[in-house]
Amino acid sequence: MTFSDFFNSAGLGLVTGLGLIVAIGAQNAFVLRQGILGKHIGAVVAVCALSDAILIAAGVLGTGALIAVAPAAVVILRFVGAAFLMAYAVLAARRALRPQSLDSSDTPSTDADAKRGLAAVLTTVLALTWLNPHVYLDIALIGSLASAQGSPLQWWFGxxxxxxxxxxxxxxxxxxxxxxxxxARPTSWRILDGGIAVTMGALGAGLALGA
Structure with missing residues (x-):
């Protein structure tokens, strides 16, 4: 293996990670809202990033263990991952065609918003992160993509x-x-989701073709 192999795996992981999390949603809207307030944003960012790190590591470890026991499972995981990526690309394309925007309910409007304590803020962001069922589908996808890189490249991907x-x-x-x-402009989300659709579609095609 060369440095280029490690760099390419890490780059693919970076693009995949961004493609999965860069989309309008409850967690991102909450982080944005706290950023606008300027309250506890360091703690919120740290919790989100650390939670993702734990989930990504779990995905890489779990899929790696599965492949070690049943090598043939890599073929199944490859096509399941490809199907999921293509479906994700379709959903992102639909969002791009019908973009949303962050409305007034996503902005701080009362003094109570600005005075929320650290414990309440962290409880909210933890719930938005860990109680979202879609995050586990995303982590399973990352795990399957990481396993396709082989050892030790899967950890660079992660x-x-x-x-x-x-x-x-x-x-x-x-x-x-x-x-x-x-x-706040729907056009901005249209551009963002359009880029996500292209990225996920390309990754899905590559995975299905064994690239």
Whole structure:
């Protein structure tokens, strides 16, 4: 293996991680909201990134153990992962055709919003992260994609996905004051979801073809 192999696996993990988390949703809207408030944003970003790191590592470990016991499962996982990616691409394309925006309910409107304690904020972000059933589908997908890289490249793929999480939540949280106007426009989400659709579609095709 060469440095290029490690770099490519990490890069693929980064792109996949960003593709899965960069979409309008409850967790991202909450991080954006806290960023606009400027309250506890460091703790919120840390919790989101650490939670993703734990989930990604669990996905890589779990899938790796499965493949070790049943090598033939890699073929099944490859096609299941490809189907999931293509379905995800279709959903992202649909969102791009019918974009949403962050409405007034996603912005702080009362003094109570600004005075929420750290415990309440962290409880909310943990619930939004760990009680979202879609996150486990995403992690299973990351695990299957990581296993396709082989050992030890799957951990570079996982590290890339973790880096994508850190970059996204840090940018969203700490840059929220500057991004508020941009993400309030449906056109911005159309561009974002359009890019996600292309990325996920390309990854799914590559996985199905064994690339």
């Amino acid at each position: 590290a890339g996905a973790m880096l994508g999480s850190v970059l996204w939540f840090s940018s969203l949280g700490f840059g929220a004051r500057f991004l508020r106007g941009f993400f």
